[in-house]
Amino acid sequence: MDRREFFKISWGAVGIAALVSAVGVSLAAVVRFLMPSVFYEPPQSFKIGEPGDFPFGPPTFLVDEKIFVFRDRDKGFAVASAVCTHLGCTVAHFSSDQRFHCPCHGSVFGADGAVQHGPAPRALDWFEVTQARDGQLRVDKDKVVPPTYRLMV
């Protein structure tokens, strides 16, 4: 390889490297640009009210939060997700059979949230529920707890 050819190849390589990195960085920037830095969505952790607001017996469905709040006289509070683990439809709780039914693809979840029927890949989530200092119940959707989790107030 003579000097001329060496420079031809090395400048060519430098040029291609510059082009590839420029395109790569630009693409990465575009992807990052499309990823919102701030989500104007409801917070994952929120207060749902005083313990006394919730009746015993059938769960209370909170529409905006998409959660079921269970209150049991002996065991206390538990919060289940109403979002089907299959494709994100909102499940309904039937008092008649104590199970959750998804309208989209017929998934059925037992009283503990476990899949009993249908295409759902995993059980419904149960979220941590705690009592805030002001006495209100606080639910944190980022903290998934086992179905046996209960808050005694």
Place this chain on the structure above:
Amino acid sequence: MNLIREIWQSIVRRDPLSTDKGKSELVFLNVWLHIHPAKVKKENMKFRHTFYLGFITFFLFLILLTTGIALMCYYRPYPPQAYQDMKDLQFVVFMGPFLRNMHRWAAHGMVICVFLHMCRVFYTGSYKKPRQFNWVIGVLLLLVTLSLSFTGYLLPWDQLAYWAITVGTNIGSYAPLIGGQVRELLLGGHSVGEGALIRFYVLHVAVLPAIIILLTIVHFWRVRKDGGLSKPVWKLEPKKAETLVTIGAPAVVAPMQAVAASKEKTYGLMEVVTGKPIFETITPEEEEDTVFSYPYAFVREAVVMMATVTTIMTMSLFLNAPLEELANPAKTPNPAKAPWYFLGLQELVSHSAFLGGVVAPALMVLALLAIPYLDRNPSRRLADRKLILWLFTIFVVANLVLIVVGTFFRGPGWALVPPWVHVVGGTE
């Protein structure tokens, strides 16, 4: 008067259309028409060869483009307003329902016609050499058409739109590794909300139309460069099938006649290069069988365009595009269904989200893209291609059956309910 004539002749510079020169100049001096050849083979204009599906698809796209731009004047892509604007279009805007209906029916029609066009190209073996890559472009056009329809589905922001997109995008999130991030990128959030609406709008009115126009240009250009439409299957001769699809110059070339330069003639400067053309060359006998594009091909195109527009307009007079109540994230309709062309997918997904929602569609798209490269059989004759015709037919029928089951046979809770059974109130 001379000035008017001069202006006219500065715009239209061709010879009169009564002359052959004028007929060919009409095509190749006009930037919009010169995608056509000056002359076309008679056999290629036969309805039973192509059913004019490509043209119908193209004209449906033009309808979508014009009605879509009109609808944009009254639509704000923001959650509460978007639905109000739909109501305005439905009840307040002059011709609003008609335009919206046209847009909706042309969109469904385009999905159907793209699919039928693909079937036609497959059954006539027109994806074979040298047209393999144009088939790939065609498959991409199918995918972009589906994406356009899917992104448009969300814009009315009613229950139908909201839940179809919720289910549809959740199918995508089952893709391994990147599924969740891609969904977040698409929705601009964790669920279908205002971020999703504006992104779908941008995709629907800017990004995807640009892509589909660019791909269509390449698609048409390559049809032209491949020597126009493929030869109708009934013209294919047995045994000699290979030579018909093999490209190259004729084996024997008549010696060129030397003509003395003369001042009577004008000459364009062109380059003479060696090598063979990529397109199918035609024999002198085939040349005999051609006619000028004007008027024969253009009249047919105009008739197809008018038939397409008339059909869509007639449908739009009598059938209203659905508009349900305002999107309500808390209340899932039962059953919640994706757009009809994804219901086959949803049917698969109801059995297994990963296999049905990711593996099966990915394999389908890959198989479609690979067809011209996997099919090594050079013959285009139906009799020589029995196996692959069967395979493709099974593919088409399976898709149709799944879509029909998903559309008509799935009731509340995705239970198998025949369409003739009326379910009262669902399971709740």
